[in-house]
Structure formats: C-alpha cells, structure tokens
Amino acid sequence: MSDASVRIDVADGLALHARLWGGRSPQFLLVHGFSHGGFVWRALAAALPEYSLAALDLRGHGDSSHDPQRRYSIHDHVDDLVAAARALDLRDYVLVGHSLGASVAALAAQRLPRPPRALVLVDGGPGLSPQASAHIREEFLRLKFRYRSPDEYLQRLSTSMPLASASLLEAMAVDSLQPLRADEYRLKSDRALGYQVQAPSTEDELWQALGRHPAPLLLIRGAVSALCNKRWCDEFAARVPQAAIETVARAGHAVMLDNPARFGELLRQYAAQWFATRPVPTLHADPVS
Template identity: 30%
Template sequence: MSEWQPRTGEFRSGALTLRYVEWGPVDAPPVILLHGLRSYAMTWEPTARFFSEDLRLIALDQRGRGDSDWDPACNYYTQAYVDDLEAMVAHLDIDTFVLMGHSLGGTNALAYAARHPEKIRALVIEDIGPGSSIATEGAKRIVHEIESTPTRFDDWDAARQFWRSKRPTISEQALNSRLDYTLKQNDDGSVVWKYDAEGIGRARIELARRPELGVELWPIVEGISCPTLVVRGEHSDFLPRSTAQEMSRRNPRIAWCEVANAGHYVHDDNAVGFLLALDDFFRKLKAAQAV
C-alpha cells in the first residue's frame, strides 16, 4: 500500500470503540492529529499527504465523530478526550511524538501535554488559546451556530449551502470533505448528521454557561516544556492576536505565526499557508534535535 493511502484502525477507550486513520511509514517519527469540535479525522488528509513521505501521521476520530462511537453519557469534555488519547497511545505503543490539535483538539493537546510532558516532542496548536472558548466573538459564534443548526436537510444541495454559509472562506476541497464525513443520506433522500450533533452541541453550550467545566489554559501554557508552534488565522475571531503574542511572551518555548487569508479554520481556509508554516516548524525542530 502506498504511504499516501490511509490505513484505518480502532481501539477501546472504556466502553467506546474509537477509530483512527494513519498515513506514512509505520517506523517514521509519529505525529498525532486532533480535530476540532464538529470535525473528523479525515479533515487532516491534505496535511497528512503532504508530510507522509517522512512522518507517520495518525488522526483520531474523537468520540462522537467520524466512525468512532458516540458516548451515551454525552461526556464530551476535556478529561474524556485526554483519556481517549491515552488509550490510543497505549494501543499503538508509541513512546514519544509530536501532538497537533485544532480548536477543541488544541485544548485536548495542551491538556494531554500537561499530563504527559515526557511523551511530547513538540506541540502544534491551531487557533486556540486561553479564553478562546469563553470570551471571544468566535466562541459566541460557535454557540449560535450550534443552537441554529438544523437536524436534517432536504438534500445534499441544502447541506452544502448550510456549510458554505457557516464557512464562507472554506476551500471547495475542504467543503467537499466536510460534506462527506459529517453527513449521511437517509433512505428517504434527506441528509442528516453523521456525528453526535445533539450531544456534542449540548456539552459545548453547557461549557459556555459553566466555564468551570473547562480547563484553565494559562497555567498549562506557562508550563509547556517542549517546542511549540501556535498557528493563528489572520482573520480569526477565536484566537486574538494579542493572546497568541502573550502566550509566546509568557513561555519562550512557544513561537507563533499568522496564516494569511484564513479564519479560525486555518487548515481548511488556506491549506498552502498552513502547510508552509508547519513545514518551517518541522524543519527547525529537526535541525535543533540533530544538534
């Protein structure tokens, strides 16, 4: 099988069966990829294909998304996601790795790194920082989107129009991917969500009402002990530029960059800019660790 072709696997985390996708040589340095709130493992396919010659890239369908089980208890909070990641790392018997996460996945990556600093060679955090999930216009936007999201669409055209209205800057390739992996068609021709939209949405709204259910990120940011890149979209409403700057000021191990022509969904909005930022970081990481 070509290293460009994805391989799938699954493992148990508590009572749930979770699925992951991987690309690249199995003996190459591993990179684990964590998607955002309403996303899925295959959102990382363009990223994984770009780096699959030299790296082993492993993308998790986090609980309730993609082909992973939904949680009957609707436990869609950081502690549960970190437990799932621990189970996958144990299942794959990975010693150390680079960990990358977007939005919710970035929070989960930071929380895991705080618990297991010995495991993390480097971190990449895409468009999230302390306060992002509570005190930004992007946080308000996401809650509004969740509250106003239909449970079904009459057809695929209606579903496409919905996602395009919510992601006006998304590339056509990324939009097609989102349609493929977040929705499915019923026998009557209607289109419904493939992921646990109700349970995940309810947990996200509860977090907005009760911030204490979340994770305080400033102490984690200040305690990071590995090289870290924070990637911000130029037009992000979720990670203020001032927050990215403050993260870097408080911890000299953190570098940050801004990708032009991108909002909160950086890797969907400007894949080329995102990949160039990652490639530069990985090259510097490789050079530093070769010394």
C-alpha cells in the same frame, strides 16, 4: 500514500476512529476541533507525504462512538487521547490540535505515555472569549442534523467557512454525513456536544499546562480569525513567552482548510527542525487511578 483507519477502544465501552496516512508509526498525531472530525486534516496529509500521520475522531465526532451518557467534557477527551496514543504506540511524534483539539492536546501532553517532540496549537488555547465559545455551541445546536444530500450540507459549510477551497469543503461535506437511506443523511456529530460547557477552572489548568510544557511549542493562528484575534494573540504571547507564533494570511479559524498550502509549509519547516535530532523519548509513568 496509504489512507487506512483503525478503531481504538477507550473508556466507558466507547471506541475512537483514527485515520492513518503514511503506512508507518505516526510522526504527527492530529486532534480536530469542535463538531468536526479527523477528516479536516486530509489536505495536511497530502502536503506532508514524507511524514506519517494519525488523525483521531474525538468521542461524539466523526466515526467515533457517541456516548449515551453524554460525557463530552474536555477531560473525557483528554483521557481518550491518552488511551489512543498508547494504543497507537506513538514513540517520536508531534502533537497538533485545532480549536477544541488544541485545549485537549495541551492538557494531555503531560500525561501521554511518551511526550511529544513538539506541541502545535492551531487557532486555539486558553483565554478565548466565553461569548464566542457560547456562540459556536449555539450555532451548532441550530444546525439541521438531517440532509437530503451532501450538496445540501455543503451550502452550509460554504457559508460558515467562506475562505476554504470548494474541493476541500466538498470532501468535508461527504465525510461529515452518515447515509441513512436514499436521499437522507445525518450529521455524524452528536447533538449533545452542543450542551457541554467548559468549567471555569479549565482555563487555569490550560495556562499552567502551557507554562510548564518542556518541549517546543508553536501557535498557528489565522490572520482574520474571529476567535483567536490579535488581542488574544498578544495576551498569549505575554503569558507563554516560550511559544513560537505564526500568523497565516488569508485564513480564519479553520486555518488548515482556509490556507492549506501555507499551513503545510509551516509544519514542514518546523518539523524539519524538531526531527533534526532524535533523543530517546522519555516514558511518562501512568497516572495513579
């Protein structure tokens, strides 16, 4: 399987980086969570060699541009996702978002040039605790942003994601850092991301977007997720009754890293159903500016 990358120009003179696996038109478009990057989907790409995948780095994350004006709202990410989908010329695909990426994907789904065949939310969505979200931002801001080696950063990852395999975390530590000089690395994520606070109105937008989403909708959550706990999941099921919900054992918030085998198995199982028939995708009209 090939592993290539492209840069995609978006608004404000910025460019997004995207990783590509599979060598043909992407059948999965993957959106990572807060402070991470498209590299979190490497295990999924390995688990689904029969499909082609594209994984974006959101602005301010991974190898995408930092915004000097610190425009990192969820709606900025949505605009970028729409632009990236257009540039990648996606035609028949599944949209997958984790954590922050789940909210970005949910809001973008109705605006994408061609609607996705299905929408997958991974341990994310509306109704999450504001206190938990604030804690995540505060932990991010408390991070060191300079490291002597990937191994030093790996120690922090191992503490924050104790269920993930050592090999996945080792690769993630390398992918997360930009080498500056001998024995000096810095986190690729922009520190300014930690100062973004989601507007209260976004919650209503998310519930409304999910309520009217016409394509199949799947929520995958970690059984021991501190963010998407059982109580939250019950509320989600009540408010979005058309969604299928799967709980992955031995997984916390980072489901695709904590239990990549089960996560990949679930996506293969559902994708076989979603791609069983191939109607001509409907083109969405571009929004009026």
